[in-house]
Amino acid sequence: MKITIVGGGFGGVKAALELSKDKKNHITLINDKTDFQYYPGLYGTATGKSHLQSWVPLGEIFAGRDNILVVIDSIQKINKKEKTLTGESGAKYHYTTLILALGSVTTYFGIKGLDQYAFGIKSAAEIKRLKQHLFDEFSQPQTADTNFLIVGAGPTGVELASSLGTYLHKLKKHFNKPEPHIKITIIEAAPRVLPRMSEAASKIVHARLKKLGVHIELNKKVEEQTVDSLIVSGQPIKSQTVIWTSGVANNPFFTANADQFTFSKNNKVIVDKYLRESEHVYVIGDNAFTPFSGLAQTALRDGIFVAAHLSGKSKKKYVAKMPPIVVPVGENWAIFEYKKIRLSGNSASVIRSAADFVGYSDLLPFGQALGVWHAQRIYEDDYFPIGK
Ligand SMILES: Cc1cc2nc3c(=O)[nH]c(=O)nc-3n(C[C@H](O)[C@H](O)[C@H](O)COP(=O)(O)OP(=O)(O)OC[C@H]3O[C@@H](n4cnc5c(N)ncnc54)[C@H](O)[C@@H]3O)c2cc1C
Numbered sequence: 015m016k017i018t019i020v021g022g023g024f025g026g027v028k029a030a031l032e033l034s035k036d037k038k039n040h041i042t043l044i045n046d047k048t049d050f051q052y053y054p055g056l057y058g059t060a061t062g063k064s065h066l067q068s069w070v071p072l073g074e075i076f077a078g079r080d081n082i083l084v085v086i087d088s089i090q091k092i093n094k095k096e097k098t099l100t101g102e103s104g105a106k107y108h109y110t111t112l113i114l115a116l117g118s119v120t121t122y123f124g125i126k127g128l129d130q131y132a133f134g135i136k137s138a139a140e141i142k143r144l145k146q147h148l149f150d151e152f153s154q155p156q157t158a159d160t161n162f163l164i165v166g167a168g169p170t171g172v173e174l175a176s177s178l179g180t181y182l183h184k185l186k187k188h189f190n191k192p193e194p195h196i197k198i199t200i201i202e203a204a205p206r207v208l209p210r211m212s213e214a215a216s217k218i219v220h221a222r223l224k225k226l227g228v229h230i231e232l233n234k235k236v237e238e239q240t241v242d243s244l245i246v247s248g249q250p251i252k253s254q255t256v257i258w259t260s261g262v263a264n265n266p267f268f269t270a271n272a273d274q275f276t277f278s279k280n281n282k283v284i285v286d287k288y289l290r291e292s293e294h295v296y297v298i299g300d301n302a303f304t305p306f307s308g309l310a311q312t313a314l315r316d317g318i319f320v321a322a323h324l325s326g327k328s329k330k331k332y333v334a335k336m337p338p339i340v341v342p343v344g345e346n347w348a349i350f351e352y353k354k355i356r357l358s359g360n361s362a363s364v365i366r367s368a369a370d371f372v373g374y375s376d377l378l379p380f381g382q383a384l385g386v387w388h389a390q391r392i393y394e395d396d397y398f399p400i401g402k
């Protein structure tokens with residue numbers, strides 16, 4: 015069977031790996047970059063840990079899988095009648111069966127200035143830009159920025175805020191910067207941190223962040239960013255470092271091809287009980303309108319489900335499953351929630367570490383997964399000039 019997959023992220027890579035087990039399958043995976051990005055590791059790389067945990071070349075993941083062809087191109091158009099895709103390169107790709115797994119993108123909700131001045135932590139390029147900025151701030155003779163603003167108190171904002179302090183203090187020490195005092199603030203429009211977790215979990219994490227010295231501004235609306243300030247609920251806050259972790263939207267590929275798809279209210283693609291959008295087109299992961307779309311574990315499950323369905327191994331309907339949520343909040347501390355079970359502290363941090371290992375081994379051979387997982391504990395000093 016010939017299968018084309020667009021998107022080399024959690025869903026696309028997992029589907030390709032599963033489908034490649036049957037040597038009769040020929041898989042073409044089209045991705046817009048050469049690397050797979052392990053998003054849950056990005057905040058760690060942004061705050062000094064090894065980049066090996068955050069991006070892995072697709073070539074390494076598919077090594078020895080002769081029936082997977084990786085093509086680097088950004089798909090712009092689909093014509094379901096002709097069964098073709100058109101890439102940014104101008105190339106046209108014919109498909110027989112198609113899996114779309116293009117993931118989400120950052121959205122600034124049209125807030126002025128953010129696209130120009132804010133930093134993001136959603137890709138290797140964004141991490142490199144942020145680290146370069148922090149390096150410039152601390153390595154140059156003038157006074158460094160003192161006010162670090164993180165917009166969004168979802169898992170990414172909380173993870174980043176809780177590890178940024180340690181990293182900035184390292185930079186300060188390394189470059190012999192005397193005071194001033196570093197202030198890290200999370201700004202959130204909702205009335206509590208981690209608004210998608212239980213209220214009890216929010217309270218525990220709020221207290222933990224305070225203990226780590228993070229300032230928390232709730233019920234606050236970001237209105238604009240200028241070259242040196244963020245305007246929050248009418249008040250300007252001076253800062254050169256605003257990190258936007260809020261707001262994700264469905265991949266713009268779908269709106270650009272809106273006549274080919276049916277959408278839910280939140281702009282995700284409506285799929286049937288087999289994750290099919292139409293007879294030959296499957297949509298999985300963040301792109302599909304399923305109850306737990308937006309999580310890596312859902313995308314992985316979707317990839318496995320579609321591969322089993324296509325191979326005829328399973329005729330079962332798709333059943334959405336709520337995955338456990340584990341959010342790290344500083345070194346050796348995390349919050350874990352699954353149904354009525356809630357854990358916090360070191361035990362939850364061990365669960366998170368185990369979950370990361372499971373995540374890597376879902377995509378990589380055991381030895382390689384172990385190496386990448388171990389990289390989570392390594393501070394980087396060759397890629398970024400700390401320690402030189
Ligand atoms: C910073 C961050 C931290 C996160 N932490 C967690 C976490 O701890 N736990 C959790 O469960 N979830 C987490 N998530 C969410 C999780 O990463 C996503 O739900 C998951 O990646 C979705 O998988 P996917 O396969 O749908 O898309 P992705 O993994 O995003 O993969 C999409 C792929 O498609 C490529 N692509 C995009 N457009 C095109 C195009 N036009 N043509 C070709 N290729 C294209 C992209 O480059 C990418 O490689 C996090 C997300 C972010 C941003």
